[in-house]
Amino acid sequence: MQTLVDHHGRSFPYLRLSLTEACNYRCAYCLPDGYQANGRPVFLVLEEIRRLVRGFAALGMSKIRLTGGEPSLRKDLPAIIAAVAAVPGIRRIALTTNGCRLPRLVRGWREAGLTALNVSLDSLDAARYLDITGHDRFAEVTEGIEQALALGFEAVKINAVLLRGRNDDELPAWLDYLRERDVALRFIELMQTGENREFFERHHLRAEGLQRQLLADGWVLRPRAADAGPALEYAHPDYRGRIGVIAPYARDFCAGCNRLRVTARGDLRLCLFGNFGISLRPLLQSDDDHDALVAHIATQLGLKAAGHGLHQGLTGITPHLASIGG
Numbered sequence: 001m002q003t004l005v006d007h008h009g010r011s012f013p014y015l016r017l018s019l020t021e022a023c024n025y026r027c028a029y030c031l032p033d034g035y036q037a038n039g040r041p042v043f044l045v046l047e048e049i050r051r052l053v054r055g056f057a058a059l060g061m062s063k064i065r066l067t068g069g070e071p072s073l074r075k076d077l078p079a080i081i082a083a084v085a086a087v088p089g090i091r092r093i094a095l096t097t098n099g100c101r102l103p104r105l106v107r108g109w110r111e112a113g114l115t116a117l118n119v120s121l122d123s124l125d126a127a128r129y130l131d132i133t134g135h136d137r138f139a140e141v142t143e144g145i146e147q148a149l150a151l152g153f154e155a156v157k158i159n160a161v162l163l164r165g166r167n168d169d170e171l172p173a174w175l176d177y178l179r180e181r182d183v184a185l186r187f188i189e190l191m192q193t194g195e196n197r198e199f200f201e202r203h204h205l206r207a208e209g210l211q212r213q214l215l216a217d218g219w220v221l222r223p224r225a226a227d228a229g230p231a232l233e234y235a236h237p238d239y240r241g242r243i244g245v246i247a248p249y250a251r252d253f254c255a256g257c258n259r260l261r262v263t264a265r266g267d268l269r270l271c272l273f274g275n276f277g278i279s280l281r282p283l284l285q286s287d288d289d290h291d292a293l294v295a296h297i298a299t300q301l302g303l304k305a306a307g308h309g310l311h312q313g314l315t316g317i318t319p320h321l322a323s324i325g326g
């Protein structure tokens with residue numbers, strides 16, 4: 001079997017696959033005016049997704065994260081999960097969601113074969129949550145997380161984007177939350193995108209202060225698995241939950257990159273903030289193109305750059321994360 005290794009010695013067990021660009025939320029840092037559909041949606045259909053995942057699995061990819069936009073907006077999500085789960089070699093299927101549909105749908109996703117869940121929850125305060133996301137769904141999301149915790153997922157994680165002046169005083173509330181819950185919280189540093197420059201300048205906060213605080217409070221950095229996401233994860237003997245920090249502006253962040261992305265339209269994106277996409281869709285129309293697809297992906301990986309240009313404010317062709325699958 002071929003494996004995916006780039007010219008910088010990095011290997012890629014982990015694919016983030018966007019299922020849709022559409023989102024029902026209006027997060028202040030992402031789509032503050034909501035998703036605007038541009039013509040008829042042309043997102044990958046189930047059969048194309050199945051072929052795509054088979055192609056990546058043939059290259060040693062074993063973990064798929066389904067994301068968006070908001071992936072739970074796809075009515076065929078359980079069928080997609082089941083199709084991905086049936087591909088030989090795929091061992092982990094994770095989903096990133098805003099969580100508002102969890103109470104109704106999470107059991108079905110688990111039964112279809114989902115192994116891990118990430119839920120976005122930027123604040124533990126319902127009024128702040130509404131203010132940041134534009135949606136009064138705090139109760140559904142937190143209730144959905146409780147349900148997910150009872151379903152035996154390998155991991156339930158919470159994503160919280162760290163925002164100066166909006167939620168950066170909530171560590172004590174999160175510590176209470178994590179004391180008895182087997183949840184991995186991820187604080188994500190706000191990233192600049194093509195459309196959020198002003199918000200970024202006002203609310204970006206480096207995670208280093210938080211990391212120093214965690215170490216001072218007895219949290220210990222855990223070793224990182226080969227197919228783990230980008231977080232540095234800390235644990236503490238007094239807490240069931242863990243705290244992760246995703247700091248894309250940290251030195252060496254890109255050296256640990258083990259992920260590729262495919263957009264909802266079937267473009268391979270070698271970096272979240274890259275300048276180009278590589279269309280895989282023509283090779284997803286027939287099972288006969290499997291070998292050509294595998295060869296094409298392996299060749300294109302040679303174009304993956306050593307690092308992103310975020311420190312220079314270079315956000316590539318990413319207007320916001322919903323467009324590519326954050």
Ligand code: SAM
Pocket residue numbers: 023029030067068069070071096097098099118119120159160161188189190191192193196320321322325326
């Ligand atoms: N709709 C799903 C959700 O809300 O989780 C999946 C897509 S969303 C783009 C994935 C994650 O990216 C969310 O946790 C969101 O908060 C985060 N995100 C979006 N824009 C971001 C930005 N500019 N900087 C950091 N994180 C961002």
